[in-house]
Amino acid sequence: MTEPLLPPSLLPRLERLSIASKRRVKGTTQGKRRSGRLGASLEFADYREYAPGDDIRRFDWGVYARTGRPFVRQYWDEQELYVNLYVDISASMDFGGEKSTGAPATENKLLYAKSLAASVGYMALAGYDRVQASLFASEVEGKLPPIRGKASAARLFTFLQDAVPRGSGDLASALRRPQSIPRQPGMTWIFSDFWLEGGIETLGDMLSFLLAAGQEIVLVQVLSSEELGPKLSGDLRLLDSELGTGKEIALTGKVLEKYGYALKQYREEIARFCSERGIRYVLAPTHLPLEKRIFETLRGAGVVGS
C-alpha cells in the first residue's frame, strides 16, 4: 500500500459535508440524521396543544405564561442512514491512466471509483451513518459488513483499496441477487462505467429491484477520458476487455463522430430513465481531480450537502 486512497488533507473537508438524502430516514439507532419521525432530538419541529399524557418536559411554559394556553414543543427524531456502496471491479473498470496515453495514474477508472466510494463512505461515517460496501464483477465479490463511526473509516479504506479488477462484469445479474440487495431502506451508491451488454434495459431491471427495496439510488458513471473521446485512428481490431471478442474497424473522423453520438445517446437514455424514477445520476470523468469532483460536481448535483 504505497498511497492512501484519499489524501489526508481531504478528510477534514469531507467531514464537513454530509450526504443529502431526500427522504426522511427511519432507523432503530439514534444517529445524527434527522428522522422523518418526531422524536427526541434537539431540532425543533413544531408546536402542538398539550394533550394529557404528553411529556411534561416538553411543555412550553413561556407560551403558557404569555397566552394562557398549554402548548408542547415537538422535536425531530434523529436517526442514522444506511449507506450502501457498490463498486464495480470488472475488467472494464481497469482503464484510463495508462502510461501510453500519458494520463496520470489517478485517472484509472477503478482507482477513481474507489476514491469516490471512500469519500462518500467517509462522509457517511462522519455523519454517524451506517456504511456497507460491496465489490462486484459478475457477482458480488466482496462485502464489508455495516460499520459505524469515524473510527471504522480505516476498515472501509482498506477494504476498498484491496479490491483488484477481475474478469467480466455483469452489473445487472450481480445486484439482482437477493443476498446483494440491502435489507434496510437507505441509500445506494453505484460506482461503475455502466457498460452493460444488454444496455439500458438490463440496467433498468436491476435499478427497479433496488427501488423496490426502498433504496435511494445514486448512479456514478466513472468514465475515462479515452472513453469519452477516444483518440484512436487507423485500422484497428477492438478487443473487448471482458469478452475478448474482436471488432475490426477502420477508424475515421466519421466513425469517432458516430461514437460520440452513440455515447451521448446512451447517457441520455440512462439520464431519462433515472429522472423518471427519481434516481440521481452523475457522470464522473476521471480526468477531473477528486476534490473538484466532490466539492463541485457532487454538490452541484445535490447529492452531497454541508
Added chain:
Amino acid sequence: MGITSWAGLWFGLTIPVIVLMYLFKRKYIDTIVPSHLLWNRVLRNIEANRPWQKLQNRLLLWLQLLVAALLVFALMLPFVWVHGKAQGHTIIIADTSASMSAIWDGALKNQEDSVTRLTEMKKQLIKYTDSLDQGSEVTLLKLGSEPQVLLSREHDEKVLKKVIEALSIDYGKAAYREALSLAAALSRDDSKARVVLYTDGEWSESSADIVFDAPVEMVSLNSSNVAVVNVAIEQFGVKYDSNSTEGAGVAVIRNYGTSQVKVTLDLYGDGKLTASKQLVVESGKRMTMSFAGLPVADIYKLKLSPDDEYAPDNEAFAFREQGGAPNVLLISSGNLFLEKALQLSGARVTLMGPDSSSSSDDEGEAGNTSTRKLPSLSPDIVIVDGEAPAFIKQTPWAELLRDTPLWTLGGQGEVVQPTRGEMKVENHPVTRYLSLTEPPAGELQDEEVPAWAKPILTMDGLPVMYAGTEAGVPRLRFLFTLEEGDLPLRPEFPILVNNAVQWLQSGKMTGLGRVTAGSIIDIPVSASAVEASWIPIDGYAIAVGAKSIPARQSDQYIASEQESPGIPGLWRFVSKSEDGTDLPEFSVEVTADSRESVIQSAEPLQLSRSDGTVVVDGDDIGDNPSGNESMQLKSRLSLVYLLAWLALLVILVEWGVYQRGRSI
C-alpha cells in the same frame, strides 16, 4: 482428357480478382477497449454498408477460390476419354465410296487374297459393335452416292452386324457433304449423341463448314505415309475416219500414285488383242497415248496392267461410233415405196443397184459384178429387193451377208398361185399391229421354209413370209415381190417395214457410251419390251463377280429412264418382248467416279464444332495409324456435372465454416 471450350478460361480472371480483394483486406491492429457496447452500436450501421468486412477468414478465401476455379473449369466444358463401353446414341457413318475398294494398306502386300478398305472397315465396325454397351442405340449411315440411313436407333446387335456385313461399295459420286449434314442434323439436340466416321479420308468435297454439336470421332482406314500405287485410264475413245475402215484410239493415262510406274496397255477389239503398248508414267503426271490402225470392232477395251491397288479404273471401253439409226443397204433396182417406208422407220438407206448400170451415188465407181466393192460403212441391215445380184454370192459380200441381218423380197424361181385368198398370220414381231387379211400378191415363190425359220404369214397353207435366225443373224424373207401386189399402197405397209427393220435390228448392240455408276440414263427401250435386265459383260464387274440386275419398271413397262449398274465395267441392257424374242441391246460402260481414283488424300479432313473448334483433324489420325484401335473404344465423359457438384459441396463446407465463425 480434353477441353471442349477453352473460351471458358476467360472466367479464370476471377481468381486474381479474389486474390486482389484479399490483398486489399486491411490489417488490423489489436486494441483493447473497455467494452464493445458503444462500438457495436457504431459498427452496426457501418457494417451494414460494407459486406466485404465479412471476408475476413482465410479459410473462406481458399474455399472461395476453390469454388471459383471449379466453376471456371466447368465452364470450359472438360471431358475425359473413357475407355470401354460406349453409351447413348451412336451415329456411325460408313464411307462406302469407290475409293474404299482400294486395297487396305494395313494388309500384307504378299497376302494371297487382298483385303480392301471396305472389308477392313467391316471388321472394325463389327469390333466396335461388340464394344457397345447394352441398350445403346446405333444409327448406321451409309455414305454412298446419296446418304442412306440403313438403321435408325437400332438396339439389336445381330441386326447391326448383318447390315454391316451387307455393306457394299457405291461407285457413284459420293455424297460426302450430304451424309455429314444428315449426321449433324441427326445428332443435333441430342446430348447423348456421338458421331463416329469410318472413312479412308479421300474426300473430294470440303466439309469444314458442316457444324457438329455432338462429339465426332474419325476412324481412318488409310494412312498417308504409305506409298500407294494407282494408275488410271482417264479417257479412252476410238474414232473412225470417214473414208477409212481403220479406227484411231486415244487414251489418257494418269498416275495417282506416289512413284513412277511402268505399265502395259492392251487394247482389245471385240475381245481380240489388237494393240499393246508399254509406257512409264511419272507420279502425278498425265500421258496421252494414241493407237492407230485399229480394225473395225463394236467394242474396244483398253486394259492396264499390272494391277494396282485400285482396280475399277484399270479398264476402259469404247464403242464404235454409230448413229442412232441403222444403216440399211438396199440392193434394188428401185422401189420408191420401200425406200420411203424405210426412211420413215428411221433407217439411213443406201441404195445400190443390182447391176452396174443403176448403181447408187455412193457407189460411184461401179465395176464389174465380181469386183463390186463393199460399202465403206458396213451396213446394219441388207435388203435385197427382187432377184439377188450375182456379186453378193462372192467372197467379200457373202461374208458380209453372213454376219448382217438380211431381208430378201421376191426373187427368182418357180411361182405358185394360191387358190383362195385365206390368210393366216402367225404371231411375230414383224406382223405385229397388222391385220393382213388381203393377200399381198397374186403369186408366191415356191420355196421350202428353211429349218431355222418359221412362216409368219401363210396363204392357203403356203408361206408368204418367213423369218428366223440363221447362225445368230436374223433373216426375213418375203416370198413375193412388192410390185406384184398392192401391199405398198396399203396404210399398213410403213408399219410392216418398221416392224421388219426393228426385228432385223434386234440383237444388235448399240453402245450408249460411258456413264458414272448409279447415274440415270435414257435408254431407247422398245415399247414391246416386257422383260429387261442389265448383264455384266466385261471389265471390273466380271472381275468382282457381279450378277445381272433386273431393269427398273414403271407400271408393267420397262422404264426408259434406267439407273446404270452400280459396279464399274461393261454392261449390256437386254430386253425381251412378250413372246421371248430379243430386242435391240445397248451396251454401256459404267465407270466409278473419277475423283475416287485419288486414293491418297492430299488434305486432312476437318470437321468443326459449333463453337469453331476443330473436332477431328484427319492429319493427327493419319500420322498415327496405330492409334486407331485405341481410339475406337473411347467415348467422352463430360466432367461438368461432377465439377458442379464439387463446387456445391465446397460451398456447403464454406457455409459450415461461416456458421461456426471459425477464424483461420
